[in-house]
């Protein structure tokens with residue numbers, strides 16, 4: 001089963017592969033949208049960043065049942 005989670009990164013909320021907690025602050029990771037993003041602090045105000053549109057589309061194609069966008 002594939003696992004993904006929503007993660008604030010590069011000023012948006014992207015979907016990253018792996019369970020929550022896989023990445024540390026400022027780690028680089030390739031999001032579902034294909035962008036190389038820099039992981040941000042998960043505390044406010046990052047919680048209120050907009051979700052990446054491309055990640056939304058990509059998330060529909062994978063099993064996101066283990067997580068929620070917010």
Ligand SMILES: [Zn+2]
Nearest residue numbers: 014033052055
């Ligand atoms: Zn994205």
